[in-house]
Amino acid sequence: MAVTPPTVAIWTSVFDVYLVLGTLVGIVVISVLTYSVFTKPKVKAEVGPKRSSERKKKIRAVILTLITISILTTVELDTFSATSLVTVPSDPANSMTIQVVGQQFFWTFIYPNGYAQVGNLTIPVGETIILNITSKDVFHSFAIQQLDVAKDAIPGRYNQLWLEVPTPSQYSIICKELCGVGHAFMTAELYAVNASTFNAWYGSLQTKGG
Ligand SMILES: [Cu+2]
Known part of the structure; x- marks a missing residue:
């Protein structure tokens, strides 16, 4: 039975993480694109005062930006820690x-x-x-x-x-x-x-x- 050397195990785990993340991002992007192609854009009639709808858009933009920043920061920190697993000897x-x-x-x-x-x-x-x-x-x-x-x-x-x-x-x-x-x-x-x-x-x- 072949035993996997630690360097190979680390590289394989890093590859798996990126494969899963890449697949998820691919599924989301292709789904949104497909949905956009087959649905007509809805033109909403402006309801209520214009100012509150602008405010809602701003809040939504801030929340989306914060979510994006936190996801990217987590992935970045994980990437750097995985790199040190490969560059620093195990013992x-x-x-x-x-x-x-x-x-x-x-x-x-x-x-x-x-x-x-x-x-x-x-x-x-x-x-x-x-x-x-x-x-x-x-x-x-x-x-x-x-x-x-x-x-x-x-x-x-x-x-x-x-x-x-x-x-x-x-x-x-x-x-x-x-x-x-x-x-x-x-x-x-x-x-x-x-x-x-x-x-x-x-x-x-x-x-x-x-
Ligand atoms: Cu050579």
Whole structure:
């Protein structure tokens, strides 16, 4: 059974919110348009003093404006809080930070112990992995499509991306920014392995590297 990584779950929930809101707005707008097309406008005879009808219109306009402002404010605040769910790592205290360097035409991954690996990234499952992404030459873009994550790799700056893979699995890493003749071949593999497997591998590196 496939378990959905948290980044994918967040993006899916944001997409669902907008799908529901968009559908509701669509239904209302199309209904009003259809109603307007098939009904004749009623010309009301002015009843009562003109001043009170003007007053009513103003009150109605103010109420509608307030309702619109409150709906838009709620949606806006929700959007900003959803964005922070994606940009802020889920568990920064219990995380591992790995440097990712893009270069024509390969990816290098540098672990906290200084070990650098080209072309494949090995991470433990169930742990928050923070990637510090940069480039040595031109603009690249680090992307793992199955995990719904991507970040630009720009020379001279670090862009952060986090991910958490719940079960042992393998994914393709690609470059999503046209960066030269070898762009299509600028790929790497992501291996998410059990914590014990990862620790055994990582520990062996530390003793070898010194
Ligand atoms: Cu590229």
